[in-house]
Amino acid sequence: MSAITREDVARLAALARIALTEGELDVMAGQLSAIVDAVAVVSSAVDEATPATSHPIRLENVYRQDLVGASLSQAEALSSAPAAQDGQFRVPQILGDEQ
Amino acid sequence: MSQDLTRLTAAEMASQLAAKQISAVELTQAHLQRIDHVDDAVHAFLQVGADSALAQARQVDEARARGEALGRLAGVPIAVKDLLATRGVATTCGSRILENWVPVYDATAVRRVREAGMPILGKTNMDEFAMGSSTEHSAFGPTHNPWDLDRIPGGSGGGSAAAVAAFEAPLALGSDTGGSIRQPAAVTGTVGVKPTYGAVSRYGLVAMASSLDQIGPCSRTVLDAALLHEVIGGHDPFDSTSLDEPVAHAVDQARQGMAGDLHGVRIGIIGELRGDGFDRGVLDRYAEALGVLEDLGAEVQTVSCPSFGFTLAAYYLIMPSEASSNLARFDAMRYGLRQAPEGGPVTVETVMAATREAGFGPEVKRRVILGTYALSAGYYDAYYGSAQKVRTLVQEDLAAAWEKVDVLVSPTCPTTAFRLGERVDDPLAMYLSDTATIPANLAGIPGISVPIGLAGDGLPVGLQVLAPARADGWVYRVAGAVEAVLTDRWGGALLEQAPDLGKQQGGER
Known part of the structure; x- marks a missing residue:
């Protein structure tokens, strides 16, 4: 498996919405390469015929009655918001100028 | 004072409370005082709620005085890992990003603890979002192992394990995604249980890996863990992965094990989890524990789980x-x-x-x-896709093992507690702590860690017992049997051999 470059980390960090510093990019490129080298062994353990398991205990179709239950009040839902106004979450501009 | 209340087991506390020999307020005060004396040095708690704990204790005492029917653990205090939502109390997950988050709801496990009348002493330290094996990744500083304050208490639930080991709380709630209850239990000489996936509701647990996370009990004895398991277990419509099945008879099974008969019980030694990478001191205690199982009449054989590699x-x-x-x-x-x-x-x-x-x-x-x-x-197929297939192989290996044995055993952790700072900059070395505990999470099966003595370095070693999904009772039974024999052999609980932190008064740190 190819090593993870500094540019790879920068691209992944952008996708993950973490504004890493220049120093962090350097450190993480080395660490992630070592980790990926170590975990890549999984592909040698299995073949195409092996089915995948996504969940430890198989459960299907968990339904409940379609009834109104207790839920948070608007004030409770907004109580931890970094900013709120007029009973709503107040957020920064959603689209950048170029979008 | 005639007796140090913090040294009692939770079961003893419960029976003295029920007999009105002690009050819940007295018991809670004793623990708050102990926290005050030792927690500057141990740093198990991120937050202590003295007033609310005493108020809960007072309510229990009043209810008892009125003759109301109360739960078995009513009045026994508890500590809660700081990734379980607690209404009105900051829940940080050991992270700056949630430093000031005060939930407006209780996690189901927390609600059940409150309804059982258990005063909540405070919130315990952890690796940030439960990611780590040492608590060194907490944004608020590490917890120190009560056996040696320069060493890690395990992680991610090092705060809950250390609180219990340092007699700051008789019980604590933890969460286990790859070993975060069991590995801290092993390195602090305490008991920790990861129940079957879905046996305890995850509602209100701040999620790390939803298909692996499981809430469970931390304690000093197997019976105490079983008592707490029965409080927090059971179906919850707020968690669609919660199993709609009866709660395991953990207490009965623990008591049966403590009675000391394992005749006819088939025990499998996991062949892949010994030898390379495991410390000599860990393997020595492990060999003795296997001897105890044989002495009690169990049939012990070696079982291979090749996928564990x-x-x-x-x-x-x-x-x-x-x-x-x-x-x-x-x-x-x-x-x-x-x-x-x-x-x-x-x-x-x-x-x-x-x-x-x-x-x-x-x-x-x-x-x-x-x-x-x-x-x-x-990359998806090569990495995530292959990993999901390994999960199938683990299930297949275990299904084959359960044809031959009732439980599987291994050391809980390959080493004893390492020094703070030793692995914090080497993620791969840190990850090795979880070698023996991870398979249970991938397969959703229950597992326990129970103390089996001290290695040559004077630090605790744990035995892990694993059982099939939905057979949580087995881990309590086998661990209870081992605990009873070894406690007798040691002439008292292993933790009696730990340093008396009270005398330090937290002065050094």
């Missing part, structure tokens, strides 16, 4: 993949930290990136980025 690798793909998705909720919009970018446009995207840079620590960033990589186009 790949479980660490599979875990470090599945867990970061699920974590990168789960932690996307920390977007600086609805709760938690909001940090403005230093320059450039201020948009939702730049604010989110600046907030996560400021609010997440290095291990969280590492895992989120690793998960983003493992899930990205072109």
Whole structure:
């Protein structure tokens, strides 16, 4: 498996919405390469015929009655918001100028 | 004072409370005092709620005086890992990003503890978002192992384990994604249980890896863990992965084990979890524990689980993949930290990136980025897809094992507690702590760690017992049997041999 470059980390960090510093990019490129080298062994353990398991205990179709239950009040839902106004979450501009 | 109440087991506390020999207020005060004396040195707690704990204790005493029917553990105090939502009490997950988050609801496990009349002493320290094996990744500083304050208490639930080991609480709640209850139990000489996946509701648990996370009890004895298991277990409509089945008879099974008969019980030694990578001192105690099992009449044989050679690798793909998705909720919009970018446009995207840079620590960033990589186009099949297939192999190996044996055993952790700082900059070395505990999470099966003595370095060693899914009672029975024999042999609980922190008064730290 190819090593993870500094540019790879920068691209992944952008996708993950973490504004890493220049120093962090350097450190993480080395660490992630070592980790990926170590975990890549999984592909040698299995073949195409092996089915995948996504969940430890198989459960299907968990339904409940379609009834109104207790839920948070608007004030409770907004109580931890970094900013709120007029009973709503107040957020920064959603689209950048170029979008 | 005639007796030090904090030294009692939870079961003893419960019976003295029920007999009105002690009050819940007295018992809670004794623990708050102990926290006051030792927690500067141990740092098991991120927050202590003395007033609310005493108020809960008072309510229990009043209810008892009125002759009301109370739960078995009513009045026995408890500590709660800081990733379980507690209404009106800050829940930080050991992270700056949630430093000021005060939930408006209780996790189901917390609600059940409150309804059982158990005063909540406070919230315990942990690796940030439960990512780590030492508590060194807590944004608020590490917890120290009560056996040696220069060593790690395990992780991620090092705070809960240390609180119990240092007699600051008789019981604590933990969560186990790859060993975060069992590994801290092993290195602090305490008991920790990861129940069957779905046996305890995850509602209100801040998620790391949803298909692996499980809440469970931390305690000093097997019986105490069983008592707490029965309080928190059971179906919850708020968690669609919660099993709609009766709660395990953990207490009965623990008592049956403590009675000391394992005739006819078939025990499998996991062939892949011994030898290379395991310390001599750990293997010596493990060999003795296997001898105890044989002495009690169990049939012990070696069982091979070849897929276990790949479980660490599979875990470090599945867990970061699920974590990168789960932690996307920390977007600086609805709760938690909001940090403005230093320059450039201020948009939702730049604010989110600046907030996560400021609010997440290095291990969280590492895992989120690793998960983003493992899930990205072109790599998905080789990494995440293969890891999911390894999970099938683990299930198949275990299904074959259960044809031959009732429980599987291994050392809980390959080493005793390592020194603070020793592995914090070497993620791969840190990950090795979880070698023996991870398979249970991948398979959803129950597991316990129970103390089996001290290695040559004077530090505790744990035995792990694993059982089939939904057979949680087995782990209590076998661990209870081992505990009863060894406690008798030692002439008292292993923790009696730990340093008396009370005399230090936290002066050194």
